[in-house]
Amino acid sequence: MTAIGAQTQRLLAPRRPQKAFFETFIRSLIILCVAIAVVLSSISVCDGRWLLARRELFGLWHFCALGNGSAPRCVTDLRLARVEGLNVGMILIRSMVSSAVAVAIFGLELLMVSQVCDDASSRRKWSMGSVLILGSFLLSATGVLSFLILMRDHLTFTGFTLTYWCEFIAAFLFFLNGISGLHINSITHPRNGAGKI
Template structure:
């Protein structure tokens, strides 16, 4: 009798609520979009050229100016741009957007692990992953905002490069995926209720 009770308890402990197709699809979509955001942000940070205005190309890592022969002359000495605080400002901006990518990678890892290894702690892993993705949004948006404030006198809508728009889209995706992940976890069946049944 005792052995049967132990086996029944084990079955109840290991029993997991079945997810609907719609929930699985939404979670997979969030993971896919988070991965796309990481790729876009990585490309944007590595290229770093975000704004072309008044014959100058401003980036996270380089400053370029058009020479006499219409060729771009680039340098890592950002002080040559003659903008107050550009050196420290760009260090801050690129540090935040770079760190945002790293944090988002850890967040994506947690999201994927929570789906592959479904157990009692899956819900907690998903929440932590979503929170990290949302934190990536805060870092990324702070970096983009710092860049815009620093170069406010040079900003034109048509001056933004493709890599800047990649970062802008990645920032929006970080926000949407992080918020959606947390919200989805709150409205779906919580894993930690299993022990109460």
């Protein structure tokens, strides 16, 4: 009799609703896009050469003078570039974009853990991960804009290198996926408990 009662209780216990395929697909897509943004931003920070202007290559870590037919002469002392505030400005910019990568990695980890460990706190982990991704956007975008302001006298549209555009795209992806992550969390887990896609 006890075994039948326990079996009946298990059958009558409310089951946790399974995630819809569309929701799982969207969340997986967000995680994939954040991972791509982390890779793009990491490449951009590690390479660091963002602007080519007047046969000079300006980067986060180096300044290079390009000669005719000779190897570029690169130095780490950015004061030799003769751009006002470049040495201090680049320290701040590379700190921001490097921090953006680190914060994004933590955010990505929280997003993945929230999907692998489907427990009571998974929604909160997803929200925290999305907020960290938005924090990465703020850091990355501030670094990109600060670089533009610092190098305003040397800017040409064709002078931006591929690694600069990697950082620009990464900042855009951080914003898009951070906002999307918060939005899908709000529409799939509304506060009043009603309405689920």
